[in-house]
Amino acid sequence: MKLLIVLLAVLAGVWLWRRGRRLSDQRPAGRRTPGQALPMVGCARCGVHLPGQDAVRGSQGSYCTVAHRREAEGA
Ligand SMILES: [Zn+2]
Numbered sequence: 180m181k182l183l184i185v186l187l188a189v190l191a192g193v194w195l196w197r198r199g200r201r202l203s204d205q206r207p208a209g210r211r212t213p214g215q216a217l218p219m220v221g222c223a224r225c226g227v228h229l230p231g232q233d234a235v236r237g238s239q240g241s242y243c244t245v246a247h248r249r250e251a252e253g254a
Contacts, residue, residue, distance in 0.1 A: 217231065218230075218231045221241070222234070222241065222244075222247055223239060223240030223241060223247075223251055224247035224250055225243065225247060237252050238252060239251060239252055
């Protein structure tokens with residue numbers, strides 16, 4: 180009975196170790212916080228700030244919407 184408990188303890192330890200290693204493998208190497216990952220840009224028409232990847236690119240700058248790009252650039 181004592182041997183069984185030791186065996187279970189060892190199996191639990193191995194399981195926890197493997198689970199912890201798998202979780203740490205999934206974590207990206209460089210920890211990035213959302214604020215640092217997304218550079219903010221200002222709309223050249225109304226000045227609203229938004230994440231760069233959501234901004235509408237225009238020839239004279241970045242805009243929050245296509246409508247503002249059209250208003251500012253007339254295109
Ligand atoms: Zn705007």
